[in-house]
Amino acid sequence: MTFELFIFYVFATVTVASAVVVISSRNPVYSALALVLTFFSCSGIWMLAEAEFLAIVLVLVYVGAVMVLFLFVVMMLDINIAVLSQGFMSYLPVGVGVALAVVAEMALLVGSKYFGADIIPPPERHVAEYNNTAELGNVLYTVHMYAFEIASVILLVAIIAAIVLTLRKRPLTRYQSPEKQVAVRREDRIRVINMKAETEE
Amino acid sequence: MAYVFSPSDLVQVAPEIFILSMACVILIVDLFLDDRRRYVTHLLCQVTLLGAAVLTYMLGFGETTMAFSGAYIHDAFGDVLKIAMYVVTAAVFLYSRDYLKDRNLLKGEYFVLGLFGLLGMMIMVSAANLLVIYLGIELLALSLYALVAFDRDNKTAAEAAMKYFVLGAIASGMLLYGMSMIYGTTGTLSSTEIAARLVDLGSDDLVPIFGLVFIMVGIGFKLGVVPFHMWVPDIYQGAPTSVTLYIGSIPKIAGFALVMRLLVDTLPGLVVDWQAMLIILAVLSMAIGNIVAIAQTNIKRMLAYSTISHMGFLLLGVLSGTTEGYSSAMFYTLVYSMMALGSFGILLLMSRSGFDAEMLDDMKGLNRRSPWFAGMMLIMMFSMAGVPPMAGFYAKLSVLAAVVDIGLVWLAIVAVLFSVIGAFYYLRVIKLMYFDEPVDDSPLGGSADVRFVLSLNGLAVLGLGIFPAGLMGLCLQVLS
Numbered sequence: 316m317t318f319e320l321f322i323f324y325v326f327a328t329v330t331v332a333s334a335v336v337v338i339s340s341r342n343p344v345y346s347a348l349a350l351v352l353t354f355f356s357c358s359g360i361w362m363l364a365e366a367e368f369l370a371i372v373l374v375l376v377y378v379g380a381v382m383v384l385f386l387f388v389v390m391m392l393d394i395n396i397a398v399l400s401q402g403f404m405s406y407l408p409v410g411v412g413v414a415l416a417v418v419a420e421m422a423l424l425v426g427s428k429y430f431g432a433d434i435i436p437p438p439e440r441h442v443a444e445y446n447n448t449a450e451l452g453n454v455l456y457t458v459h460m461y462a463f464e465i466a467s468v469i470l471l472v473a474i475i476a477a478i479v480l481t482l483r484k485r486p487l488t489r490y491q492s493p494e495k496q497v498a499v500r501r502e503d504r505i506r507v508i509n510m511k512a513e514t515e516e
Numbered sequence: 517m518a519y520v521f522s523p524s525d526l527v528q529v530a531p532e533i534f535i536l537s538m539a540c541v542i543l544i545v546d547l548f549l550d551d552r553r554r555y556v557t558h559l560l561c562q563v564t565l566l567g568a569a570v571l572t573y574m575l576g577f578g579e580t581t582m583a584f585s586g587a588y589i590h591d592a593f594g595d596v597l598k599i600a601m602y603v604v605t606a607a608v609f610l611y612s613r614d615y616l617k618d619r620n621l622l623k624g625e626y627f628v629l630g631l632f633g634l635l636g637m638m639i640m641v642s643a644a645n646l647l648v649i650y651l652g653i654e655l656l657a658l659s660l661y662a663l664v665a666f667d668r669d670n671k672t673a674a675e676a677a678m679k680y681f682v683l684g685a686i687a688s689g690m691l692l693y694g695m696s697m698i699y700g701t702t703g704t705l706s707s708t709e710i711a712a713r714l715v716d717l718g719s720d721d722l723v724p725i726f727g728l729v730f731i732m733v734g735i736g737f738k739l740g741v742v743p744f745h746m747w748v749p750d751i752y753q754g755a756p757t758s759v760t761l762y763i764g765s766i767p768k769i770a771g772f773a774l775v776m777r778l779l780v781d782t783l784p785g786l787v788v789d790w791q792a793m794l795i796i797l798a799v800l801s802m803a804i805g806n807i808v809a810i811a812q813t814n815i816k817r818m819l820a821y822s823t824i825s826h827m828g829f830l831l832l833g834v835l836s837g838t839t840e841g842y843s844s845a846m847f848y849t850l851v852y853s854m855m856a857l858g859s860f861g862i863l864l865l866m867s868r869s870g871f872d873a874e875m876l877d878d879m880k881g882l883n884r885r886s887p888w889f890a891g892m893m894l895i896m897m898f899s900m901a902g903v904p905p906m907a908g909f910y911a912k913l914s915v916l917a918a919v920v921d922i923g924l925v926w927l928a929i930v931a932v933l934f935s936v937i938g939a940f941y942y943l944r945v946i947k948l949m950y951f952d953e954p955v956d957d958s959p960l961g962g963s964a965d966v967r968f969v970l971s972l973n974g975l976a977v978l979g980l981g982i983f984p985a986g987l988m989g990l991c992l993q994v995l996s
Contacts, residue, residue, distance in 0.1 A: 458585045
């Protein structure tokens, strides 16, 4: 076994083991942390496959942003696991049956018979100067330019949809109006009243 | 691999770019309008659609060309469907305007999301690459989820949007998984290259068929055919009627284009397999759609089941695998979108502030209240049932002829049987309109432009039934 293969197996084992923890842990915080570990080891595997850009993006975006947000949500919301897992046992037989059927079907197809190295030969090793990030950029802005632009439109629609569905103007909400604050005059705030000095009779 | 991007490709997508830029402009302009001047937004949308139609017409109907390294296909088939979508969208916006105004829902975002959905459908119509097809579907779906939930304080609309979102996400996942299988065996995303590679691989390779099954689940969901139809009635009923009008008419044209691009253009090598799958989907849709519709008391729900059965009918044309079959299915889609437009349009016309016409009983005595629009609804219902001389009759006839041509006589007989069953609930609407006493006698409202376009809409369905040759010839011409 080469050293590279050894590294691969280490990452692969960690990925599968932590993925099992994600779905089996009773505490959602542990699940989220285990998912972080899964992403890390996945990015290690991608690094071995010479896809360093994807590996870095996985850590930056998923671990750095998405999972932190996820942990926030899990800790902020008081989720009652007992209620959520109600009826788990009654759905279990159906779930296991469906899962087994899918696994059996996939095992028949997604194996070495159709995807083996003799059918899809492994790609050539790249030279040391090969830059995956630059390659990806080249493809993204030329060949896949159309798809790239559409993806940006989808993000725009997501922003519009989120604002449409959540922005509410509540008349009772207290808010500052900088415009009014700047335009304020002395007369609006204080009133000088001429009073006669009170004297004791 | 050559990294090429030629700026001249941008000319090909001019209609898409125009719609996108105008949607962004409208989004900004709308911010500066108060509620009284909201009609400006509506007007701008109509101008946008007109502009896009002019652009498509000027650039289109030439030789089939590819752009963006084969991701975009520009052909007469796409041009015809796009122009049809502009027309239907323009009518949808017009019919919805007063309904939305009465409910304080007339916001710029309705129109902007509608335009973005249209953009997604245009992308689907001229996609020649699995990735672009998927992105087009997602752009449409995202706009639709937001539109369904548009009436935020309405509980049923929120529930419908949630169901639609969850089921839609699962269906997209299925579709993507199937596409990944096809990509895995062929090593390319381009439709033409996949078609060529699959011929080389031969039909005994199981993996593409495995991928096809998942793609079929995705298509089935997006079209709303049995057994992937569960979302259709709930969403049709729960969404505001103006959104139901949108969902029920334009995406059907895009759905047909999706089937053509994915199955006919990309996977012609698996025609035997998808033909068998489509037969099952079509028979089940016609059966469940027509039988369950009989039991409905809500007319929006009834029309939802009617949609399911019509989509089954549409698949008959596609599964025949011949040019005649494809063109008859195309004719069917165009006619169906017009019928859906008209029937939901009349429901919108009957609604006024504080009252939504959505129960079958609301149709009672429509003839007393407005003989003209009762007549229009009569045309729509007869056309959906397939009674000559309406356009729906000719659409059904040509689809059945395509099925008989390939020797599937039993399938044609089954289809006719279920249409006869389906005729019952269409005729019931007519009976309610003409022979029952109205619940309230108030005359129909609606502004002059809506009434005019709705009348044109009804007369077009009648006219296309009497003179179908022009449109049918066009469908045949662009597909051969």
